[in-house]
Amino acid sequence: MVLRLEKDLPLLLFGLVCTSTVASLPQVQSAWAGIKEVYGEQEMGLRLLREAMLALLVCYAWAEPRLRNGIFSGPIPAFLSLIAAYVLCEIGYAVYLDLPLIVPMTGLRIFEYLPLALIGFVCGRRGVADWVIGRFAHCLRYYLLLQAGLALAQALWAPPLFGVSMLGGGRPFGTFVSPNLFGAAMATCALVFAVVPGMRRWLGLSVLLALLSGSRTAFLSGLLVVFFRVYAALRPRDRWALWMPAPMLAVGALILASSPLLSGRDDADPTEDGRIALWQRVFANHVHDAADLLFGWGLGLSSNTVNLLFGAEHFPGQFDSDSLYLFLLNGYGLIGLLAYLGLLWATTRTSAHPGKGLVAAFIFVAGLTFNLWEYFPQNAVLMFLWGAMLGHSRHPVALAQPNGQPQPARFYG
Template sequence: MLLRFEKDLPVLLIALVSASTVASLPQVESAWSGVKEVYGEQDFGLRILRELMLVVLVAYAFFEPRLRRGAMTSSVLAFLSAVATYVLFEVGYALYLDLPLVVPMAGLRVFEYLPLALIGFVVSRLGEGSYVIYKFAQYLRYYIALQAVLAIAQALWAPPLFGVSFLGGGRPFGTFVSPNLFGATMATCALLFALVPGMRNWVAVSVFLALLSGSRTAFISSLLVVFFQVYALLRSRDRWALVMPAPILAVGALLLASSPLLSGRDDANPTEDGRIDLWQRVFASSIHDPMDLLFGWGLGLSSNTINILFGAEHFPGQFDSDSLYLFLLNGYGLIGLLAYLGFLWAATRMSVHPKRGLVVMFIFVAGLTFNMWEYFPQNAMLMFLLGLVLGTGSNSAPVAATASPIASGPYHQRPS
């Protein structure tokens, strides 16, 4: 069998992302009928489809000789070994705290789609990153079209289980278990379309759907994509006019995102019984000594999986993290949190991708109030994009093609 990842990989990626249309089907049907089911009542038989698709994708990368050789380099193996060493230490520390093995295993969920980052890294190193992401974006248009039809119908006529949309119906949830997950995915799709020339219309559609969701995180993430799009259109000498008011725009966006008018919720103020109140209580009740601060107080205690399996507050120090950074602080301590932030900073320094700033800033902002590495398919797409950006280094195969994917020639001439 002849394997050509330039043709096969975009198909496998869209198949993986499209698994989200099936994974939450029972809950979507219930929400349409006016019944709000809890997260733990999802059909695990359907959810396992996404894990199976991930296994298929990883197996493909192993059998594709160029991807396999690209992943088996000393620098990649050294990085993975360093990460694995610290993670194993944290697992051992969680067991030392008498937590059952399933708890630290749940804390490893942030690494579940790390193989996609590795695949994206290798693809970019081979000089095919721009072509693969272009083809993936072409397929992704059909996924967005489906979500748009469902979301508009829900925003007009669905029961307001999650709040009221500005179109009069309930906040739309597409094929997801909640509007927040739907909005986060739409914002991520906007990011992906923003990396491909000629996709501005689809950026606009994705941003509109993200705003329609009423999700604060999706709203701010989408505006970040729009900001970078406008920034790229301006001449270098005129960009200061956009950069100077950026802090004021950011504060205005936060206030607007927190208003009931946009979010459709009465509890839209994050400082009142929201995330900030939760974070204050977590810091006050869970961090007792320097060991808790440096290494965390229980890997996995802030995972949604543990809340599903054992119920809320079953273990001392257990909580629903929401924020990725609080999740990292809980499970991997200040050392792990700083390592993650350092890795994002290093990505902007090592890469020569023309839109590395947008991708890294999007990942940073999306993690502030949302544990994006725990939620599918946002985590899958962002992992792959992060790998693409990291792989676009000064010593990778033709960088010029990555920086300007259409200028080098029509895509349909690649590989036949």
Template structure:
């Protein structure tokens, strides 16, 4: 069997992401009929398909010598060793609190697609990151086209199960179980297209779908992508005119995203829909001392999977986090939360990728009110991009510069020293 990373990897990646078109098919059919199925049934559905495709991708990384050697380098192994050590400590602490093993195991879902990040990291280090991302984005267009047809049809004619869309029907949900998951994925697709030259029409379409979903997080995330696009298009001396009103623009975007006109919901005010109140109660009821602050009060207790398996409020300290940062604080404490934020900051310091600021800001902002590492396929897409950005280090950039006379594709404009 001949393994060709530059041709095989984009196909495997789009197959993984494309699994979302069937993973929630029973729930999508029910939503079209105006019936909201319980999330416990949703999780069982056809989820096994995406897990199988993830396993195929991991096996491929093992069989491809360049990926395998890159992942098993000393620096990567040291990084993984530090993560594993602390995670094992948190699992042990959860068991010490008499939680069943399945609970802390659900708290590990934020690492489920870490192999995709490692693959993206090594691919970028090999100098093939731009080409792989270009081919993946070209396949992603077909995925987006399917979501567009379904979303417009739903926005016109679907029952208003999740609220009313701007087009008069229900808020669109595409092939997902809710408009919020659909909107988050469309905003992430906008991020992918923003990183690839010649994809502006698909970027605009992704932003439109994110807006149509009525999701506040998707709306703000997609506007962040647009902001960086406008910023990059301006001359350096003119960029201050965009940066100075940026805080006001952010507040305005939040107010606009929370309006019933865009969100399609009467309870769109974030101070009135229960989320802020939930966060306040979490800190008041469950944080009892320094140990809870430093290490969390129960790994997995804020995972949606625990709610599905045991029901809401089954364990003391259990809650629906919504925010990634509350999820990390609950399961990994201030230590884990600071480690995550530090790694985001390190990414911006180490990488020389031209869009590192956009990717890291998108990841940071998307986690404020949405635990994106629990939701597929946004988690797979963001892990891939994060790994590719981090893998574009100064040393790698210098090596690629020495290959400037390598053949250049007339179609993509990317140097292709790997051919």
């Protein structure tokens, strides 16, 4: 079998994303019937499809010589060794606290799709990332059409299980277990379309679906994509006029996103829905000394999986984090949190890709009130995009396009 990275990889990525249409099928059917079922108590076989697709991608990366050689050369092995050493220390500390091994293992979920980031990094270094992203985006249109059709029907006729949509029905959830996950996926689709030329209509549709979901994080992420696209379209001498009102626009967007009109919920105010109060209790009750702050107080105690398996507040220090940054602070401490933010910053400083700022800003914003690395398929797509941005160099290794012509490095936007 002849492996053709430029043609195979976009299809594999698209296949991985498409498994989200069946991974939560039982819960979607229940939601259509007006029954809200507990996440994680459904058919595991369907959700295992995504792990099977991920395994297929890992096998493909091992079989494809350019990917295999790229992953096991350069700085990647040293980087992975450094992460592994620190994570092992955190696992050891969690075991020392007499936590069951499954608890710290759930804290590793943020690394589940790290292989996609490595594949994206190698593609960026080899100069084929833009080609792969472009082909993937064209495939993603069919996925978006399916989600749009379901979302429109749900917004009109579905039971208001998660709140009332702007169209009078329930908040749409597509093929996901909740509108928040649906909105996160649609905002991520908008990001993909934003870095591919000629996809403005699909970008607009993705942003509208993110807005229709009623998810505050998805709404803000979608507006962020639109802001960067408008910024890129302006002449350099005119861009200052967009940055000046940016703080006021951000505050206005936050107020609008928190209104019941868009969110469809009565508890839309983030100061009244318990999230901020929860974060205050976390710091008051669990951060007792410098060691807790620097290294965390128990890897995995803020994972949704632990709450499902053992119940809420079963272990001392356990809580529902929501925010990625609280998740990192709990499991990996201030050291891990700063390392994560430092890697985002390094992406904007070392990458030569003009889309690096948009991708880094999107990942940063999406993690403020949502643990994006725990939820599929947003985590898979963003991991690949992040790796591709980080690996994009000024002098990529020239490869051949499928038509035999040299593949130039270029920005899709």
